[in-house]
Amino acid sequence: MTLLKLERVTRRFGGLLAVDAIDLNVEQGGVTAIIGPNGAGKTTLFHLISGFQTPNGGRIVFDGQDITGLPPDRIAAHGLIRTFQLVQLFRDLSAIENVKVGCHLRTRGGIVTALIRPKSARQTEAEVDATARELLAFVGLADHGALPASALTYGQQRLLEIARALAVRPKLLLLDEPAAGLDLGGREDLVAQLAEFAMDPDAPAMVLVTHHVEEIPPGFTHALLLREGGIVAQGLIGDVITAANLSVAFGQDLELDKAGDRFFARRRAGA
Amino acid sequence: MPTSRNIISPERLAALAPGLATALPWAVALAILGYAFIAGGYLVTVMSFALIYAVFVIGLNLFMGYAGQVTFGHNAFAALGGYGSAVLTSAYGWPPIGAFAAGTMLALAVALVVGYPTLRLKGHYLAMATLAIGLIIYEIAVQWQAVTGGYMGISGIPPIGIGGFDILSDRAQLVFLALVVALATWSAMRLRASRFGRALAAIAGSEDAARALGIDVARYKLMAFLVSAAYAALAGTLFVHVVGFVSPEVFGLHMVVLAFTMLYAGGIGTAAGPLIGAVIISLLPETFRALKDYQDLAYGAGLILLLIYAPKGLASLAELLPGRRRS
Numbered sequence: 001m002t003l004l005k006l007e008r009v010t011r012r013f014g015g016l017l018a019v020d021a022i023d024l025n026v027e028q029g030g031v032t033a034i035i036g037p038n039g040a041g042k043t044t045l046f047h048l049i050s051g052f053q054t055p056n057g058g059r060i061v062f063d064g065q066d067i068t069g070l071p072p073d074r075i076a077a078h079g080l081i082r083t084f085q086l087v088q089l090f091r092d093l094s095a096i097e098n099v100k101v102g103c104h105l106r107t108r109g110g111i112v113t114a115l116i117r118p119k120s121a122r123q124t125e126a127e128v129d130a131t132a133r134e135l136l137a138f139v140g141l142a143d144h145g146a147l148p149a150s151a152l153t154y155g156q157q158r159l160l161e162i163a164r165a166l167a168v169r170p171k172l173l174l175l176d177e178p179a180a181g182l183d184l185g186g187r188e189d190l191v192a193q194l195a196e197f198a199m200d201p202d203a204p205a206m207v208l209v210t211h212h213v214e215e216i217p218p219g220f221t222h223a224l225l226l227r228e229g230g231i232v233a234q235g236l237i238g239d240v241i242t243a244a245n246l247s248v249a250f251g252q253d254l255e256l257d258k259a260g261d262r263f264f265a266r267r268r269a270g271a
Numbered sequence: 272m273p274t275s276r277n278i279i280s281p282e283r284l285a286a287l288a289p290g291l292a293t294a295l296p297w298a299v300a301l302a303i304l305g306y307a308f309i310a311g312g313y314l315v316t317v318m319s320f321a322l323i324y325a326v327f328v329i330g331l332n333l334f335m336g337y338a339g340q341v342t343f344g345h346n347a348f349a350a351l352g353g354y355g356s357a358v359l360t361s362a363y364g365w366p367p368i369g370a371f372a373a374g375t376m377l378a379l380a381v382a383l384v385v386g387y388p389t390l391r392l393k394g395h396y397l398a399m400a401t402l403a404i405g406l407i408i409y410e411i412a413v414q415w416q417a418v419t420g421g422y423m424g425i426s427g428i429p430p431i432g433i434g435g436f437d438i439l440s441d442r443a444q445l446v447f448l449a450l451v452v453a454l455a456t457w458s459a460m461r462l463r464a465s466r467f468g469r470a471l472a473a474i475a476g477s478e479d480a481a482r483a484l485g486i487d488v489a490r491y492k493l494m495a496f497l498v499s500a501a502y503a504a505l506a507g508t509l510f511v512h513v514v515g516f517v518s519p520e521v522f523g524l525h526m527v528v529l530a531f532t533m534l535y536a537g538g539i540g541t542a543a544g545p546l547i548g549a550v551i552i553s554l555l556p557e558t559f560r561a562l563k564d565y566q567d568l569a570y571g572a573g574l575i576l577l578l579i580y581a582p583k584g585l586a587s588l589a590e591l592l593p594g595r596r597r598s
Contacts, residue, residue, distance in 0.1 A: 050483065076485035084483070090476030092540075101473045105485035107466055111498065114465030115458055121465075128466075168484060 002061075003028045003205050004049070004080070004172055009058035011044055018044045020229040021058065026172065026205055026222075031198045033216045033237065034209045036226035037250050042209040043085060045226075046176050049207075050082040051075040063171060077105055079171035085180060085209075087157045089149040095160050096145035099132040102167025135163040139193065155186030159193070166204075175208040179215040191217045195261075213241055218261030225249050243268075292589035296543040300550045308445055315441045321553035322448035323509045327526075328533045328545035329455045330502025336540035337463055338495040339475025343527055344385075344401030345503045347408035350522035351378040352504025353511045357425045358418055360512075367431055371508045378504035379497055381408075386496040391489045393478075397496075405524065412519040424518025431512045444513055451509065452546060455502060460542050462498070471495050475540075536577055538584025547585045 004026040011019040019041040026032050034042050047053040049060060051072040060068045067075050090098050107128060113121050136145050139159040144152060149160060158178055165173055178194070179187045197203045198219030210216065216223075216237070223240035225232040227249045233240040241263050243256040257264040307318040327349060334340050355374025359365040365373070381404065389400040412419045419425065430437050431447065438447050462468050470491045473481040478488050511517045529552070537548020555573075559566035581588050 052479070052482075072479075072482040073485050073487050076483060082483050084479065088477040088480035088483075090473050090480065093472055093476060097469065097472070101469050101481070101486075102484055104466065104470060104473075109466045111462065111467055111494065114462045114467045117461065117465075124466075164484070 001028045002026070003030065003063060004207075005061040006049070007059040007061070009045070009048055009055050009060060011041075011048055011053060012056050017229045019048060019055075022224075022226075022229075022231060024224060024234075026207060028171075029201065029203075029205050030222060031206045031220045032208070032222040032224060033220045034207060034224045034226065035211065035213060035216070035241070035246075035249070036232075037211055039228070040211075040226040040249070041229040042211070042226055043176060044229075046082060046174055046207075046209060049075075050080065050174060076168065079168070080174070081165045081168045081170035081172070082174035083161050083165055083176055083178060085176045087154070087161050089157055089161060089164075091150040092148060094146055095141055095149055095152065096129075096132045096136060098149050098160055099135050099164050099167050100128050102135075102164040103128045103131060105168055131167060135166055136160075138166075139163045140189075153186075155182050155189065158182060158186070158190060162193075170204045172205045172207065175206060177209055177211070177215075179210065179212070187215065191215060191262075195219045213246065213256070213263035213265045216241070216263055227251075292587075293543075295589040296538075296547040296586045300543070300547045303550050303554070304445070304449060308442060311442065315445050317553055317557065318550070319441070319445055319448055319513055321549045322445070322452050323506050323513065324530060324533060324553065325452045325546045325549035326455045326509065327503050327506035328530050328537070328549055329452075329459050330499035330506070331530055331534055332539060332541075332545050333459055333462065333471075333502070334495050334499035335534065336544070337468060337475065338471040338492060340492060340495065341395065341398040342401040342496070342499075343398055344403070344405030344408075345499065345530070346522045346524065346526040347401070347405045348378040348382060348500040348503035349507030349510070349526065350408045350412060350519075351381060351507065353507030353517050353522060354412060354419060354425075355504075356508040357428050357511045357517045361425055361428050362418075367429065367508075367512055371505070374508055375501055375504040378500050378507075382497050382500035383493075386493050390492040390496060397492075405527065409519055409523060412522070419519070422518065424516060424521075425511075426516045428511050428515045428517065430515065431509070448509065448513070451505075455505070456542065456546060459502075463542070467491075467494070532574065536574060536584055538586030541583060541586040544584050544586040551585060 002025050004024070006022055006024040008021040008023060009019060010021050022045060034045065036042050044053065048055050051070050051074070054069050059066060062078055062080050065078060067078060090101065107124050109121055109124070133145065136142050139162060141156060141160060141163065144156065149157060152160060162178065179190050182190060194208070194217035198206065198217055208220065220237055222235065223237040224234045225240050225245055232249045233245045241256065243254055246256060246265055247254045253268045254265050255268045304318055307314040327345070331345055334342060352374040355377050356367065356370040359370035359373055360367055385400055385404050386397070389397040413421055430439055432438065438444050470481065470486045473484070473486055474488055474491055482488055507522065510521065533548035533552045534545060536552055537546070538544030555570055556566070559569050562569050577584070
């Protein structure tokens with residue numbers, strides 16, 4: 001069953017076509033990688049899907065509902081959660097409180113509940129605490145819960161952002177360059193974590209943006225290759241990630257290695 | 272018991288230290304208030320003002336410290352609460368509690384009218400709009416002489432009473448105000464420790480991330496604005512009843528400046544900051560009086576030093592003590 005459907009989604013900035021009539025289908029539980037060079041429209045596409053920007057044309061349907069042009073918080077309420085290219089944590093809050101904010105949509109209660117603190121609210125708070133601890137442990141940050149988010153390493157901050165997104169229990173998780181800025185060890189940790197995730201039937205569907213094929217975790221089944229706002233190739237990952245397609249997208253003669261389920265690309269020697 | 276010999280082990284002390292650091296600002300504020308109560312006289316008046324300001328700053332802290340927003344016009348809501356109470360009790364014979372409720376409603380209505388359109392916009396629109404509303408309310412207080420008495424103000428406002436008992440003595444007033452501040456602090460702490468408070472802290476941290484997690488940013492900002500306006504209205508009401516007099520100058524722009532000083536010196540975003548800030552800043556003019564012409568200079572220099580070396584204010588000073596730094 002289709003979870004996310006984009007129909008001819010378009011976004012212009014002045015004369016520039018940043019996203020040009022893109023179609024995309026993501027199945028329930030599906031895992032798709034979006035690849036392309038800088039300026040291909042990957043992040044703009046994420047902004048359009050998550051409501052941070054509004055399309056000039058086209059339609060976005062999520063879980064059977066038209067979400068085109070809705071504000072980000074309303075789209076999040078449908079179960080579509082994104083992360084950011086530059087980590088956007090609540091830096092002064094502790095790691096565990098960051099994850100607890102992720103439980104906002106799943107819980108209820110405003111000012112009156114806060115003041116009276118009825119038994120149901122205390123129960124909810126205990127559940128939120130348990131969920132947050134579980135998720136911190138899941139991404140390997142169990143011992144770092146009390147630290148302010150700003151005190152974590154960049155790699156840990158990336159993982160914390162993912163744990164926080166998972167706290168929403170999303171149906172679809174949009175990951176915008178989750179490995180950007182990580183060192184080799186951090187990148188490999190993250191890829192391994194996401195690979196585990198891609199195989200997990202209980203995990204949400206995922207769409208991951210990257211401009212390095214090395215960062216595509218094993219287990220990702222589909223890919224969308226973009227260049228200058230348009231589609232170069234789309235479909236099963238093995239058909240899309242080829243030396244020929246990558247060479248077109250990145251505008252140079254590239255060769256591609258496959259080791260296990262991972263891709264490695266470089267400029268063809270002598271080209 | 273085998274564990275008893277470990278009671279003063281370094282580990283135990285280290286575990287106690289955070290608790291002590293948190294308790295210290297409360298203990299200091301309480302000690303000063305206790306001393307004022309015993310000593311009596313002028314100090315009781317100074318501390319009464321400090322406690323009224325503490326209520327105002329607790330509200331300000333909610334909006335500026337917890338939610339990370341800026342307002343320059345909260346004096347308007349104190350004025351609306353204060354004048355509401357003053358007019359209704361002195362001219363119309365309302366009981367203070369009813370007048371307080373009406374004044375707060377008025378302040379909330381104005382806060383809604385100012386906040387609803389401006390809090391939807393990103394940037395400093397709200398700060399500008401609040402600055403304007405502060406000036407407008409001041410002008411109204413000056414010009415609408417038939418109701419406000421203009422520059423002359425309103426005098427003969429009855430003291431606070433509960434169920435027919437008027438709180439008349441200075442000491443009784445101090446105790447009453449201390450209870451109000453305790454309640455205001457308690458409610459602010461409960462708000463911060465809830466889902467509501469977490470949403471505010473999220474907005475302060477990153478509006479984009481908050482939105483991406485499903486928080487309706489404009490709505491939560493507006494709620495924080497209204498709650499803090501209610502604290503301001505309460506402070507305004509308390510002021511007119513305690514002093515028995517109100518004039519436009521009472522709620523002028525200097526109120527904002529003084530409250531900002533208290534908030535930042537005490538520790539913005541901390542639970543104890545508003546109280547300790549209000550108490551210490553209220554004492555400073557007395558302390559620096561010996562310096563005569565240089566008192567403003569010393570005051571300013573002291574504030575700058577505090578903000579450089581303890582950006583989280585007096586409430587977090589204890590955390591800066593040696594041995595408290597971990598890893």
